[in-house]
Amino acid sequence: xxxxxxxxxxxxxxxxxxxxxxxxxxxxxxxxxxxxxxxxxxxxxxxxxxxxxxxxxxxxxxxxxxxxxxxxxxxxxxxxxxxxxxxxxxxxxxxxxxxxxxxxxxxxxxxxxxxxxxxxxxxxxxxxxxxxxxxxxxxxxxxxxxxxxxxxxxxxxxxxxxxxxxxxxxxxxxxxxxxxxxxxxxxxxxxxxxxxxxxxxxxxxxxxxxxxxxxxxxxxxxxxxxxxxxxxxxxxxxxxxxxxxxxxxxxxxxxxxxxxxxxxxxxxxxxxxxxxxxxxxxxxxxxxxxxxxxxxxxxxxxxxxxxxxxxxxxxxxxxxxxxxxxxxxxxxxxxxxxxxxxxxxxxxxxxxxxxxxxxxxxxxxxxxxxxxxxxxxxxxxxxxx
Numbered sequence: 564x565x566x567x568x569x570x571x572x573x574x575x576x577x578x579x580x581x582x583x584x585x586x587x588x589x590x591x592x593x594x595x596x597x598x599x600x601x602x603x604x605x606x607x608x609x610x611x612x613x614x615x616x617x618x619x620x621x622x623x624x625x626x627x628x629x630x631x632x633x634x635x636x637x638x639x640x641x642x643x644x645x646x647x648x649x650x651x652x653x654x655x656x657x658x659x660x661x662x663x664x665x666x667x668x669x670x671x672x673x674x675x676x677x678x679x680x681x682x683x684x685x686x687x688x689x690x691x692x693x694x695x696x697x698x699x700x701x702x703x704x705x706x707x708x709x710x711x712x713x714x715x716x717x718x719x720x721x722x723x724x725x726x727x728x729x730x731x732x733x734x735x736x737x738x739x740x741x742x743x744x745x746x747x748x749x750x751x752x753x754x755x756x757x758x759x760x761x762x763x764x765x766x767x768x769x770x771x772x773x774x775x776x777x778x779x780x781x782x783x784x785x786x787x788x789x790x791x792x793x794x795x796x797x798x799x800x801x802x803x804x805x806x807x808x809x810x811x812x813x814x815x816x817x818x819x820x821x822x823x824x825x826x827x828x829x830x831x832x833x834x835x836x837x838x839x840x841x842x843x844x845x846x847x848x849x850x851x852x853x854x855x856x857x858x859x860x861x862x863x864x865x866x867x868x869x870x871x872x873x874x875x876x877x878x879x880x881x882x883x884x885x886x887x888x889x890x891x892x893x894x895x896x897x898x899x900x901x902x903x904x905x906x907x908x909x910x911x912x913x914x915x916x917x918x919x920x921x922x923x924x925x926x927x928x929x930x931x932x933x934x935x936x937x938x939x940x941x942x943x944x945x946x947x948x
Contacts, residue, residue: 604630610671612636614762618926619669626939664688691722692929698724706820709931709946710870711738716935728924729753730817732895732916739869745851748828754836754843757791759920798833841885844916853909892922
């Protein structure tokens with residue numbers, strides 16, 4: 564079995580046009596409260612049994628502990644999670660005439676299923692944060708990183724797209740630098756955890772790692788050269804005529820939209836590495852003006868200017884690792900700041916970022932986006948503003 568990225572033939576990544584139904588939901592501005600304060604908030608998690616869905620469930624309990632939950636997945640089932648049992652309904656039940664209405668929907672589905680169910684959730688009155696690719700590049704739908712451009716989430720907006728797992732930490736670090744110094748270009752190399760490929764790929768990786776490392780072979784001959792365990796492989800799914808994969812194009816296209824910088828000269832190369840959780844990113848940035856490392860550190864280390872970032876001062880990067888992410892799950896880890904000696908102008912720097920791809924890179928950002936509509940009880944999960 565090859566890694567999932569290679570399961571699809573090369574093709575150009577298409578972002579389906581917004582359906583006519585969305586225009587009304589995006590433009591509509593209600594004078595009524597976002598939900599009836601005499602009752603509990605009603606939250607739907609679609610894709611609840613997946614890795615991101617389970618993380619979303621944990622965060623909802625932190626942000627809105629009194630909320631009524633409706634969980635959906637591919638079929639009726641019971642989810643055992645964190646010592647509790649949850650009833651999960653088949654997503655198809657949302658299409659019935661008596662489907663329940665609600666306030667907030669957190670959607671963690673693939674593109675095809677998001678296209679199918681997001682319109683229905685909007686019809687049922689939900690405000691929706693969608694994690695798929697489907698709406699990210701649609702000009703009618705905000706693509707939001709909380710702490711960077713969350714002011715675009717107003718009461719008039721009912722659908723927001725949640726960016727890709729590498730775009731979120733990249734934007735959290737580069738957004739404040741753009742505001743302070745300007746930004747010209749970036750080259751990005753990502754080293755992405757297996758959990759980004761889903762729960763099935765992660766379980767296979769863990770099983771094959773256990774079996775492979777049980778053999779005392781220094782060359783890794785016990786591993787499959789086309790699988791993730793003990794390996795690094797190109798993140799090459801849907802490579803198009805440009806030679807770049809869907810994952811690489813996501814980072815380029817999404818960062819331009821989030822930073823409101825369509826001319827941003829950014830290029831990316833992505834791979835999967837033998838890590839369960841935690842994406843690692845090396846970046847070479849050229850700023851709009853020359854500045855000192857001390858001034859850059861002052862921006863990155865200031866929580867008001869650079870929210871949701873844990874900054875590691877100095878050039879060594881001690882403590883800045885993929886595994887560090889699982890101990891600081893709701894922040895981007897940023898550090899190993901150095902001058903890029905190739906650029907005599909003094910505008911270019913080297914910077915490392917890392918983030919928990921299931922939390923900061925997915926569920927946490929979605930909950931922070933939703934906090935613009937429904938303020939949560941956990942201040943760490945509320946977006947600025």
